[in-house]
Amino acid sequence: MSDLPGIVITGASGRMGQMLIRTVTESDKARLVGAVERAGHDWIGQDLGTAMGGAPSGVIVTDDPLEAFSGAQAVIDFTAPAATREFAKLAAQARLTHVIGTTGMDEDDIAALKPCARHAVIVRAGNMSLGVNLLTQLTKKVAQALDADWDIEVIEAHHNKKVDAPSGTALMLGEAAAEGRGIALSENRESGRDGITGARKRGAIGFSAIRGGDIVGEHDVLFAGLGERIILRHVATDRAIFARGALKAALWGQDKAPGEYDMMDVLGL
Ligand SMILES: NC(=O)C1=CN([C@@H]2O[C@H](COP(=O)(O)OP(=O)(O)OC[C@H]3O[C@@H](n4cnc5c(N)ncnc54)[C@H](OP(=O)(O)O)[C@@H]3O)[C@@H](O)[C@H]2O)C=CC1
Numbered sequence: 001m002s003d004l005p006g007i008v009i010t011g012a013s014g015r016m017g018q019m020l021i022r023t024v025t026e027s028d029k030a031r032l033v034g035a036v037e038r039a040g041h042d043w044i045g046q047d048l049g050t051a052m053g054g055a056p057s058g059v060i061v062t063d064d065p066l067e068a069f070s071g072a073q074a075v076i077d078f079t080a081p082a083a084t085r086e087f088a089k090l091a092a093q094a095r096l097t098h099v100i101g102t103t104g105m106d107e108d109d110i111a112a113l114k115p116c117a118r119h120a121v122i123v124r125a126g127n128m129s130l131g132v133n134l135l136t137q138l139t140k141k142v143a144q145a146l147d148a149d150w151d152i153e154v155i156e157a158h159h160n161k162k163v164d165a166p167s168g169t170a171l172m173l174g175e176a177a178a179e180g181r182g183i184a185l186s187e188n189r190e191s192g193r194d195g196i197t198g199a200r201k202r203g204a205i206g207f208s209a210i211r212g213g214d215i216v217g218e219h220d221v222l223f224a225g226l227g228e229r230i231i232l233r234h235v236a237t238d239r240a241i242f243a244r245g246a247l248k249a250a251l252w253g254q255d256k257a258p259g260e261y262d263m264m265d266v267l268g269l
């Protein structure tokens with residue numbers, strides 16, 4: 001039996017689930033040992049490779065996460081907030097590295113991870129790509145250099161199946177801008193403008209979301225001053241960038257102490 005870290009993918013049939021399965025399967029640094037889907041899903045009990053329209057893989061899709069986690073070293077989870085909360089408890093029980101890409105988690109969801117991080121290495125980020133994590137650092141630096149005469153707006157675009165807004169990435173970028181400016185995002189966030197909104201509040205950090213077609217993910221951080229604008233932009237054209245980052249995080253977590261980490265820790269940024 002190989003001693004490469006064994007990885008389980010949750011939400012196996014999803015857009016990211018399938019991309020993660022391909023990424024882990026093609027990697028020579030890890031092996032795919034489990035695939036989890038929701039009870040009642042068509043894929044349950046089927047060979048994963050066959051379900052994905054390819055050759056048999058030897059991994060049977062299960063709706064029993066605890067069973068899948070028991071033979072693994074890491075779980076990569078891009079699903080939904082309620083599912084991620086449940087997976088976090090089970091990953092802690094099995095002492096796994098839990099890589100969380102799920103977005104749209106509220107304060108309660110995030111607080112629920114804390115006790116799990118006493119037993120599991122949790123790496124969570126709204127975006128696992130190298131490019132966006134670099135952009136986050138750049139955003140913080142630019143915001144540090146500019147005062148509130150420069151209005152900050154985060155504009156994001158995603159495919160028409162996305163269920164949460166602003167995107168996890170937009171919130172990461174907004175947090176970085178707020179940190180650079182030395183303010184709390186929660187007290188300065190402005191989103192969903194419609195109707196007679198009144199003039200823009202000085203110092204606000206604005207968010208706008210576009211949804212359409214098959215857009216993978218695009219993010220602009222706009223710094224609008226008097227007579228000039230700076231735009232920092234990231235364009236994702238392939239979901240493989242998120243999957244590669246997530247696999248890197250799962251491997252990185254193997255020799256770390258339990259706790260909560262993000263992609264900045266993984267990438268050393
Ligand atoms: N951090 C990052 O870098 C990135 C994060 N994301 C985030 O990842 C998440 C998933 O995105 P995407 O793949 O596009 O979405 P999809 O809807 O395509 O996939 C989500 C998958 O999770 C499954 N799922 C939901 N609830 C459960 C459950 N209780 N048990 C088992 N499986 C469950 C869904 O099953 P079912 O269809 O039956 O509901 C589905 O297969 C989103 O939050 C998205 O924002 C996406 C890309 C990058």
Ligand SMILES: O=C(O)C1=N[C@H](C(=O)O)C[C@H](O)C1
Nearest residue numbers: 103126127162167168169217
């Ligand atoms: O749902 C998506 O697709 C994506 N979600 C993440 C987010 O909310 O920022 C990352 C990426 O932009 C794709």
